[in-house]
Amino acid sequence: xxxTIDYLKSNRKWLVRDYVVWGDNGTFGADMIMxxxxxxxDRIVFSHEFTxxxxxxxxxxxxxxxxxxxxxxxxxxxxxxxxxxxxxxxFILGSIGERSFRIARxxxxxxxSVVDLLIMEMN
Amino acid sequence: xxKLLDTSGAARxxxxxxxxxxFRVPGGVFKGRLAALYMSSTSAIKLIYSDYPHxxxxxxxxxxxxxxxxxxxxxxxxxxxxxxxxxxxxxxxKYLEITFASGAWTAGSAVAVVTVDDNYNPFFLIxxxxxxxxxxxxxxxxxxxxxxxxxxxxxxxxxxxxxxxTDPGTALSSGSADIAYVSGCRIGSRVYVVYADxxxxxxxxxxxxxxxxxxxxxxxxxxxxxxxDFDIAVSGDGKLGVTFAVSGENKLYFKEYDGSSWxxxxxxxxxxxxxxxxxxxxxxxxxxxxxxxxxxxCILRKAIKSGSGFTVSDYAPxxxxxxxxxxxxxxxxxxxxxKTDEASSETSGDxxxxxxxxxxxxxxxxxxxxxQSRFYxxxxxxxxxxxxxxxVWEYFxxxxxxxxxxxxxxxxxxxxxxxxxxxxxxxSIASDWQVTKVNNQSAYWIRIRVTAGFSTKPIGSQIIAAxxxxxxxxxxxxx
Numbered sequence: 092x093x094x095t096i097d098y099l100k101s102n103r104k105w106l107v108r109d110y111v112v113w114g115d116n117g118t119f120g121a122d123m124i125m126x127x128x129x130x131x132x133d134r135i136v137f138s139h140e141f142t143x144x145x146x147x148x149x150x151x152x153x154x155x156x157x158x159x160x161x162x163x164x165x166x167x168x169x170x171x172x173x174x175x176x177x178x179x180x181x182f183i184l185g186s187i188g189e190r191s192f193r194i195a196r197x198x199x200x201x202x203x204s205v206v207d208l209l210i211m212e213m214n
Numbered sequence: 215x216x217k218l219l220d221t222s223g224a225a226r227x228x229x230x231x232x233x234x235x236x237f238r239v240p241g242g243v244f245k246g247r248l249a250a251l252y253m254s255s256t257s258a259i260k261l262i263y264s265d266y267p268h269x270x271x272x273x274x275x276x277x278x279x280x281x282x283x284x285x286x287x288x289x290x291x292x293x294x295x296x297x298x299x300x301x302x303x304x305x306x307x308k309y310l311e312i313t314f315a316s317g318a319w320t321a322g323s324a325v326a327v328v329t330v331d332d333n334y335n336p337f338f339l340i341x342x343x344x345x346x347x348x349x350x351x352x353x354x355x356x357x358x359x360x361x362x363x364x365x366x367x368x369x370x371x372x373x374x375x376x377x378x379x380t381d382p383g384t385a386l387s388s389g390s391a392d393i394a395y396v397s398g399c400r401i402g403s404r405v406y407v408v409y410a411d412x413x414x415x416x417x418x419x420x421x422x423x424x425x426x427x428x429x430x431x432x433x434x435x436x437x438x439x440x441x442x443d444f445d446i447a448v449s450g451d452g453k454l455g456v457t458f459a460v461s462g463e464n465k466l467y468f469k470e471y472d473g474s475s476w477x478x479x480x481x482x483x484x485x486x487x488x489x490x491x492x493x494x495x496x497x498x499x500x501x502x503x504x505x506x507x508x509x510x511x512c513i514l515r516k517a518i519k520s521g522s523g524f525t526v527s528d529y530a531p532x533x534x535x536x537x538x539x540x541x542x543x544x545x546x547x548x549x550x551x552x553k554t555d556e557a558s559s560e561t562s563g564d565x566x567x568x569x570x571x572x573x574x575x576x577x578x579x580x581x582x583x584x585x586q587s588r589f590y591x592x593x594x595x596x597x598x599x600x601x602x603x604x605x606v607w608e609y610f611x612x613x614x615x616x617x618x619x620x621x622x623x624x625x626x627x628x629x630x631x632x633x634x635x636x637x638x639x640x641x642s643i644a645s646d647w648q649v650t651k652v653n654n655q656s657a658y659w660i661r662i663r664v665t666a667g668f669s670t671k672p673i674g675s676q677i678i679a680a681x682x683x684x685x686x687x688x689x690x691x692x693x
Contacts, residue, residue, distance in 0.1 A: 119495035121502060121516065121529070122268070122689040124219070124236050124250050126228045128510075128682040129622075129633060132221035135228060135252050136639065136683070139215040139268050140530050142500055142516055164645055188267035 103166075105156040107208040112181040112196045114147025141193075150191045154208070162210065165189050172209040179204030216530065216590070216640040219262060219271060224253035225283045228685040230442045231489045232397035232408075233287035233337060239294045240692035244317050248689065249296060256283040259300060261312065261319055269641060277312060277321045278302075282334075288312075289338040290692035297372070299327065299336035299348050306379070307333045307350050309372050326379035327366055331355045334393065335442075341400050343423055346372050349396045349407055352382060360389035363396050363409045365421075384428070386419050387411050395442035401452050401473070408446050408456060413439045416458050434469060435479065438462030443487075445688075449494040457482065457490040457501045466490055466503055466517075468524070482517045482524050491688035502529055504683050508560025509631065511593045511680040531587035532640050535678050538655050543567040544578035550653040557677040563597030565674030572671030574605065574627060579664045584657030585679060588647055590637045592660070595676040600627040602669030607636070608661040612648040615661055627672040633681060636660065 119142045127134040141148070152164040169187050173194075181204040184193035196204040229235045229252075239247040247265050254260040259278040264271040278286075278300060286300035294314035302308050307327040312319045327336070332353040339347045346368040353361050366375045366383035376383055387394060390412035398407045405421040415436045420429040437460040444458035454471040466483040469476055482490075482501055490503040499519045504512035514529035528534040535558035540550050546569040556564040566573050573596070574581055583592060604626050608615040621642070622635035637643045652659050 119493070119500060120689070121493075121500065122236065122238070122248060123491065123502065124228050124252065124687045125489075125504075125514075125683050126222075126226065126685045128684065132223045133227055134221055134681075135219045137215075137217045137219050137250065137264075137268065137271075138514070138530060139217075142495070142518065188269060190269070191267065 103212040105210045112204040168213040170211045174207040176205040218639040230285035235687040236689045237290035287337045299338045305332035327375045329379040330382045351394045363387040447492040455499045457492045489686045512683045532589045538584040540582040541567040542580040562675045573674040576667045581662040583660045589679040592634045596630045598673040599630045600668045600672030604666040609647045610650040611646040
């Protein structure tokens, strides 16, 4: 293990400014398992999708930090702090994955929320 | 997201649509954890679990090792315990509690529910008095050889069922020469039992817990053919929703009972559909099903009640017809031809370039498959299989076309019906696959390029991003 590389890769942080939160928490996690027939043994497949048009899944690789750099595709053990930039309330839905997370605004508010995302690699 | 969990040689690894195999822990430290049960072989039932975002799953643990190769069902209670009912190798129905503690499940000992004759397709539920129910189909092999829907109750948490294993339980149906399928639910002080009987009708009966009596048998729908392609759910405001596919009519329907009267029959889909699953979200019925566009392939769809009908759309962006399909003939005067519509239908032999009369022909001819989302499988049906040629499979990595071998192996359009897994699942898709423009159309493109010309030219019938999916099992909340 390279101590220098490990040091450089650990505890990385990114600030994503003025992120618009339009999704709301009124979505339904339509998870299912199913069988896919193939030659030989069948495949057992898990499907995870959200219904409705309001689910907002954020992929790290689609974000750009305040310096203009794209975030990596994978962040190990990420933590996220939401810093409100307008009066709307926003929150993270469920757990945070290493590639993506779900974000939502309060279902009762009509307008989108704007937040800064402080994303940290906890390691 | 579609993730491969395991493979199985069982007849129906993920059960039958009216039964239950996937659950979400309803509360506590492990709230949201999913637990899935499936048949991993012709005799074993396994359990795996996962936390959001479900990118990784636990190692499978064997729960049952002497199951008959037939569908089972389970139920998760409010504490996360799972109650499993299955047909064992002697064709008796067995009950097993899988206790949840400290984030893990532990299987107890199996208890015989019924040992009379042969028994199939069990379903478990708990009523408002906390009695355990097992609904099942009894094949009366010692009598008239008909199939009967029966019910047995345990008032001691599954230790004793009825008066014992030789008690056949209460017959709910009048018997049929064809196997039946059964599901059930509780609404207040009533238990509703819905079953498909004789391949031609969907019926129900109601048990009143207060008066301890069964209501008479009622018909929900009659038609050719109604098998196990049905499901039921209860809304937050106490309505019973039923969805069912009638394969003789190539339609998927929905009906709803408000406790006093049934709604009319509402058409959800008007092409052959299978394996419907229903759940209510904020008292709105959501139906998920496998639509069959032809050649036994399926596209997962979702239907959400809107007004007097349903709004239907694809369930997953990675599965469905392609947004664009181009055939490219390197030597033609018009190199690109749009075959999007032709590729989506099962019409035989209509996907080809008009100048070569082939889907692919000489070196550098290409087939382009484009979708707005990344996809991991392609179903290819040809009216004429190719011979003598070779192709390479490529995706665009942001700078150039990158060659790869599909996860299911090389395929050179030399067999007439081929399901190509480009990658194992959606989680395995190449991370550097980028959107690019082909013939001025932006999409995630797969390019199939000829590297050695064909002596027999392949001609296409249907090309879609779909697999042969069946036996959907929608997640159910512990209750």
